[in-house]
Amino acid sequence: MAEEIEKFIHFSKVDFIDIRYETKTETQMQYSSKELKEVGSNITDGYAVRILHRGGMAGMAVTDFKDIKEAIGLLMGAARLASSKNKKPVKLAPAPATKANVKPKLANDPRKVPMEEKLDILKTYNGLILDQPDIKGTELKYFEVNRQKHYMNSEGTDISEELMTVGIAGEISAKRGTQVRNVRVSIGGATGMASLLNRNDVFVKKVKIARKLLDAKSIKGGKYDVILNPAMTGVFAHEAFGHLSEADGIEDKAQFRKRMRVGAKLGSENITIIADSTMPGNLGFYRYDDEGVAVRPITLIEKGVLKGRLHSRKTAASFNESITGHCIAEDHGHLPIIRMGNIYVKPGKFKFSELLEAAKDGLYLCDAKGGQTNGENFTFGTQYGYRVRNGELGEMILDTNLMGNLFTTLKKIRAADNELVFCERGGCGKGVQYNIKSAHGGPNMLITGAVVGGE
Amino acid sequence: METLLRKTEKISDESEVFFNESRSCTLSVENGTLKNLGGNMTGGYAIRIIRKKNLGSSYLNNLRNREAAVDGAVLSLAGKVGAEFSFPGQSKIASIESYDKRVESLNYSDLLENSEEISNYLEGEVKGQLNLYNGFNRKNVRIINSGGLDRKARTSYVYSAIHMIYPKTSNGVYQSFYSVGPKKIKKKLLDEILETYKATIPTVEVSTGNYPVLFMTDALFPILWRIFEGANGKNLFKNTSPLTGKAGKHVFSESISVINNPLDTAQVNPCAFDDEGVSTRKLKIIDRGVFKSCFVNLDYAAKLNMKPTGTGFRSEFFMPGNPIRTQPVPLLKHMSFATGKDKFGDMVGSMARGIIVSDIIGPHSGNILNGDFSVGLAPGYFVKNGEIVGRVKDGLISGNIYELLKEVAGIEDRVHFPDDPNGNPSMLFDGVRVSAK
Numbered sequence: 048m049a050e051e052i053e054k055f056i057h058f059s060k061v062d063f064i065d066i067r068y069e070t071k072t073e074t075q076m077q078y079s080s081k082e083l084k085e086v087g088s089n090i091t092d093g094y095a096v097r098i099l100h101r102g103g104m105a106g107m108a109v110t111d112f113k114d115i116k117e118a119i120g121l122l123m124g125a126a127r128l129a130s131s132k133n134k135k136p137v138k139l140a141p142a143p144a145t146k147a148n149v150k151p152k153l154a155n156d157p158r159k160v161p162m163e164e165k166l167d168i169l170k171t172y173n174g175l176i177l178d179q180p181d182i183k184g185t186e187l188k189y190f191e192v193n194r195q196k197h198y199m200n201s202e203g204t205d206i207s208e209e210l211m212t213v214g215i216a217g218e219i220s221a222k223r224g225t226q227v228r229n230v231r232v233s234i235g236g237a238t239g240m241a242s243l244l245n246r247n248d249v250f251v252k253k254v255k256i257a258r259k260l261l262d263a264k265s266i267k268g269g270k271y272d273v274i275l276n277p278a279m280t281g282v283f284a285h286e287a288f289g290h291l292s293e294a295d296g297i298e299d300k301a302q303f304r305k306r307m308r309v310g311a312k313l314g315s316e317n318i319t320i321i322a323d324s325t326m327p328g329n330l331g332f333y334r335y336d337d338e339g340v341a342v343r344p345i346t347l348i349e350k351g352v353l354k355g356r357l358h359s360r361k362t363a364a365s366f367n368e369s370i371t372g373h374c375i376a377e378d379h380g381h382l383p384i385i386r387m388g389n390i391y392v393k394p395g396k397f398k399f400s401e402l403l404e405a406a407k408d409g410l411y412l413c414d415a416k417g418g419q420t421n422g423e424n425f426t427f428g429t430q431y432g433y434r435v436r437n438g439e440l441g442e443m444i445l446d447t448n449l450m451g452n453l454f455t456t457l458k459k460i461r462a463a464d465n466e467l468v469f470c471e472r473g474g475c476g477k478g479v480q481y482n483i484k485s486a487h488g489g490p491n492m493l494i495t496g497a498v499v500g501g502e
Numbered sequence: 503m504e505t506l507l508r509k510t511e512k513i514s515d516e517s518e519v520f521f522n523e524s525r526s527c528t529l530s531v532e533n534g535t536l537k538n539l540g541g542n543m544t545g546g547y548a549i550r551i552i553r554k555k556n557l558g559s560s561y562l563n564n565l566r567n568r569e570a571a572v573d574g575a576v577l578s579l580a581g582k583v584g585a586e587f588s589f590p591g592q593s594k595i596a597s598i599e600s601y602d603k604r605v606e607s608l609n610y611s612d613l614l615e616n617s618e619e620i621s622n623y624l625e626g627e628v629k630g631q632l633n634l635y636n637g638f639n640r641k642n643v644r645i646i647n648s649g650g651l652d653r654k655a656r657t658s659y660v661y662s663a664i665h666m667i668y669p670k671t672s673n674g675v676y677q678s679f680y681s682v683g684p685k686k687i688k689k690k691l692l693d694e695i696l697e698t699y700k701a702t703i704p705t706v707e708v709s710t711g712n713y714p715v716l717f718m719t720d721a722l723f724p725i726l727w728r729i730f731e732g733a734n735g736k737n738l739f740k741n742t743s744p745l746t747g748k749a750g751k752h753v754f755s756e757s758i759s760v761i762n763n764p765l766d767t768a769q770v771n772p773c774a775f776d777d778e779g780v781s782t783r784k785l786k787i788i789d790r791g792v793f794k795s796c797f798v799n800l801d802y803a804a805k806l807n808m809k810p811t812g813t814g815f816r817s818e819f820f821m822p823g824n825p826i827r828t829q830p831v832p833l834l835k836h837m838s839f840a841t842g843k844d845k846f847g848d849m850v851g852s853m854a855r856g857i858i859v860s861d862i863i864g865p866h867s868g869n870i871l872n873g874d875f876s877v878g879l880a881p882g883y884f885v886k887n888g889e890i891v892g893r894v895k896d897g898l899i900s901g902n903i904y905e906l907l908k909e910v911a912g913i914e915d916r917v918h919f920p921d922d923p924n925g926n927p928s929m930l931f932d933g934v935r936v937s938a939k
Contacts, residue, residue: 428866
C-alpha cells in the first residue's frame with residue numbers, strides 16, 4: 048500500500064499533497080443492565096487526502112483506493128476555486144521532513160488478551176454494580192481502539208504511528224419511585240489492560256454516589272462561589288478555554304482574534320493552563336499529529352496571560368507562530384482538525400481545606416457530565432456536588448450545570464490546590480468528529496460568582 | 503453484497519447485510535474567506551447473523567475481505583448476545599422520493615455561488631461578522647437478509663447555514679436550512695434573522711428568577727431528547743424510565759403532542775424503512791398529553807412483546823456516528839412537537855419581561871433520563887413589554903420536562919423555520935427558572 052500511495056504523491060501535479068492511510072481495529076462489548084448487547088472486533092481502513100495548490104487547500108476522506116484519483120481531481124477544482132477567490136493564499140508553516148515508526152508502550156497489550164477474558168472483566172464490574180440496592184440499570188461498555196496510521200506527504204515525511212486506547216465506561220442508574228439518578232463511571236487509558244484490572248473501588252464509589260443522590264436535593268439556581276473537583280477543573284480547562292485556544296476556531300474571526308492575541312491578559316494570576324500530549328502513559332499521549340508534525344507541550348495561559356495556542360500547519364502560518372502538532376482526525380473517515388490532546392490546569396499551592404475556608408458559603412462540584420462551548424460561552428454539567436457551609440463540606444446536592452463567559456470567568460479564579468489528577472477517559476465532539484483521546488486534568492479550583500443552574 | 507449474504511447464510515440460521523454509502527462536499531465562507539473545502543467518498547457494510555437465538559455482528563468498509571467479516575461475526579457469537587427476534591421478510595412499503603438528481607451535478611462552485619448570493623444580500627448589514635456554511639450529500643442504503651428482504655433507498659440533501667456573529671465576540675445568531683435539492687433561502691427568512699440579530703446586539707444583565715420563556719425550534723432539542731429517553735422501549739424494558747407504567751395516561755398538558763413521522767417528505771431524510779428493513783410509519787408518542795406509544799427496534803419489540811415500530815436505526819441521538827459501526831437501537835429520527843394555535847408575534851407580545859431562547863449549549867448535560875435539563879442560552883433574547891431589547895448576558899435555564907410540560911402558555915401555529923432539520927413550532931412556558939447574575 049505504501050508504494051501505491053507514494054506513487055500518487057509523486058505523480059500528483061500539485062504544490063503539496065498528503066495522504067494518511069489508516070487501519071482501525073475496534074473491539075466493543077456492551078452490557079445494558081443484565082443483558083449483553085454487543086460483542087465484536089472489527090477492522091476498517093481508508094484514506095484521507097489533502098492538497099494545496101496555488102494557495103487553495105482542500106481535502107477528502109475516501110474509503111476505496113480506486114476513488115483516490117477521482118477525489119484528487121475534485122480537490123484540484125476546489126483548490127483552484129479557493130485560490131481564485133481568496134486574496135490571501137493558504138500557506139503551510141514549515142515542518143521538517145521526518146521518517147519515524149512509533150509503537151505504543153503497553154502494560155499488558157489488550158490484543159493479546161482473549162475476548163472471553165475481556166468479557167469476563169466487563170461482566171464482573173457490571174455484576175458488582177447491579178448487585179447493589181436501588182441500582183436499576185447500567186450501560187457499561189468495554190472499548191478498545193487501535194489506530195495504525197501511515198502518513199506520507201510530498202515533502203518527504205513518512206511516519207507510521209500506532210495508538211491504543213482501552214477502557215470500560217458507562218452509566219449507573221439508581222431509581223426509587225419515579226426518581227431516577229445517574230452517574231458516569233470510567234476506567235482505562237492508553238497504557239493497556241493493566242488499567243482495567245483490580246478497579247472495584249471505582250465502581251463501588253460511584254454506586255454509593257448514585258444511591259446517595261436519591262436523597263439529595265436540587266440547589267437554587269444563581270451565582271455561587273464554587274470549588275471544582277479535579278475532573279471538573281479538567282473539563283473547565285477543555286470547554287471554557289481549550290476550544291478557544293484551537294487556532295482554527297478564531298483564525299477567520301477578525302474582531303475576536305484581536306482579543307486572543309498572545310500577551311493579552313485574560314485571567315487572574317491564579318490560572319495557568321498547559322497542553323501537553325507528550326506525557327507517557329497519559330490518555331492524550333501521541334508523538335506525531337495527522338500532518339506528520341511532532342507534538343510539543345504548549346503553555347496556553349500563564350498566570351492569566353495568553354502565551355500560546357494549538358496549531359495546524361495552516362493556522363501556524365496564518366498566525367505567524369510555530370507549529371505545535373495538534374492537527375488530529377478521529378480516524379480514516381475524517382480530515383484532521385485542530386484538537387486538544389491533553390489539557391490541564393497547573394496545580395496551586397493551597398490545601399483543599401484552605402479552598403473550603405475561602406469559599407465559606409458555596410458549592411463543591413464533582414465529576415463532569417458533558418460540556419459544550421459556542422466560542423466564548425461555555426456550559427458543563429456536574430454529576431453531583433456538596434454544599435459548602437462555614438468552610439466545611441455539607442450535604443450532597445443533585446447534578447447541576449455551570450455556565451459562563453470565558454473572559455469573565457477566567458478573572459474570577461481565586462485559587463487552586465496542590466493536587467493534579469488526570470482523567471482516564473476523555474472524548475470531545477467537534478463538528479462531526481469525536482476524539483476519544485481528548486484528555487484533561489487539574490487540581491481542585493475555586494471560582495467566585497459562577498452561574499449555576501437549579502430550582 | 504449478495505455474495506456476502508450467501509456466505510453468512512451458510513453459517514447461521516438467519517442473516518442480514520446492511521450497506522451504506524455517502525458522498526458529500528462542504529465549504530464555508532468565513533469573514534469573506536473561502537475555506538474548509540472538504541468532503542467524503544465513504545461507505546461500508548455491516549453484518550448481523552442469528553444462530554441458535556444468539557446474535558453475531560461485524561462490519562467492513564470494502565468487500566476485499568468478506569471472509570474476515572464473516573469470521574468476525576462468528577467470533578462475536580461466542581459472547582452469547584441473546585436474539586429473541588427474527589429479521590423481517592419482504593413486504594410492500596410506502597414509496598418515498600427523497601432524492602434530487604440535480605445534486606449529482608453540484609460542485610464546489612455551486613456551493614460558493616449559493617454563499618455569495620446570501621452574502622451579497624446581507625452585505626453591510628452584519629456589523630460583527632458573517633459566516634456561511636454550505637454542503638450537499640448523497641447517500642445510498644441497502645439492506646438484504648436471508649428472509650428475502652431487499653430494501654434500497656437513496657437520499658440527498660443540500661444545506662446552508664448562516665451565522666451572524668455579534669461584534670467583538672464569537673457568538674451570534676445561527677440558523678440552518680436543509681432541502682432535498684438545491685433551494686434558495688427565502689429573502690423573508692433572511693430578513694427575519696437579520697432583524698433579530700440587529701435587535702440583540704446589545705447585552706442585557708438579567709437577574710436570577712422565574713420568567714416566561716419562549717423556546718424556539720433549536721432550543722426544544724433538549725426537551726425532545728428527554729421525551730425520547732422516557733419513551734424509549736429500551737429504558738421502559740429496563741424500568742429506568744419515568745414513563746414506566748404510564749402508557750395511556752396523561753403525562754403532559756393536553757396541548758402537547760409529539761409525533762415521529764419518517765414518511766413526511768417535508769423533513770430531512772424521510773424514509774420508508776428503518777435500518778433493520780422494517781417499514782416506518784407515523785407514530786404518536788404523546789397525543790394531547792397522553793403517553794401513547796413507546797418506540798422499539800426489533801430486539802426490544804420482541805422483549806416487550808409488541809410489533810416493531812420501524813424505529814431501529816444505526817445511529818445515536820446526539821452524535822450520529824458511523825452507521826456501519828453502530829448496532830441498530832431504538833431511535834426517533836423524525837421527532838417533533840405538533841403545532842398549536844398561537845402566533846409567534848402574539849406570544850412575544852404577551853411577555854412583559856421574558857426570554858426567547860433561540861439556541862442552547864449543553865443539551866447532553868444533566869440527568870436526561872429523569873427529565874432534568876440545565877442549558878446555557880446561546881443566545882437568549884430578552885423581551886421587555888413585548889419587544890426584543892437585547893440578548894441575555896450569561897444565562898442558564900433549568901427545570902424538569904415532566905413538570906415543565908404540564909403547563910404550556912402557547913404553541914406556535916406553524917413550524918417556525920420549515921427547512922430547519924429540527925423543525926418545531928415555538929413553545930411558550932411560564933415560570934421557567936433562569937439563573938444569571
